[in-house]
Amino acid sequence: MTAMAHSGKAVVTLPSDTEIKITREFAAPKHLVYKAWTTPELIKRWWGGRRGVVNLAEVDLRVGGKWRYLSTTDRGFEVGFHGVFREVVANDRLVYTEVYEGVPGGDDDPPVVTLTFTESGGRTTLTSLTQLSSREVRDMIIQSGMEGGMQHAMDLLEEVAIALI
């Protein structure tokens, strides 16, 4: 209930009013999870989920390097995300910005994502902590989807939500 929703294996929590945390365990060692997360041809196979096709995945995996994903949702929307790597520790940790390209000025104060890969007994726990720049940004994301109550708003929310990991 409340700050947690369980549907499947990922657990989403709100550690503070400007943070979103996702935890998920994978039945694979961390170097493979890291590889799947950072290799363009592999990203294309999973990142779109069941809702879209990833047309482009570019990853310049080094500090200061840029990444960009473009996808088309099954409702025909083009969705783009990009960002810059701030920390790259192979198989252990990634810190990067993540900008949803549908929002003007998104690059000004982008969400910062910290990913950690922790292995135990051949399994990997992935933790994603998204730090939003402000409570207002968070409220905008949530209100755009929930107060409108329209399908289009839901689609937008879907797209923005993807930007938040």
Place this chain on the structure above:
Amino acid sequence: MPRAPTTTDAFNAVAEPRRRQILDALATGERPVNDLVALLGVAQPHVSKHLRVLREVGLVEVRDEGRQRIYRLNGRSLKPIHDWLKHYEQTWNEAFDQLDSVLEDLKGKEQRNDSDGA
């Protein structure tokens, strides 16, 4: 935009573990303060402080019954947060399920490479 004070923000209100405990307890029905104090195992002033925060953001409502104050959950104010989280989580679960199958492939390839090298 000015920053809203903590107590006006439902998200912040539920971000605190004790307050989530209180909400969980109230999810099964209304309870007097003493019940919540016993359940949480912390001093009454702390519980009252958390209840005040929850009340100010509209997550709980209170009524007096004789000398007791009875609290209940206001599900309506939680719904937007809950809906959004559920949707967000589902989006990621779908991607992660596909990531699972990518990982199975990678594991298979690694094993084949290992046996080739042996």
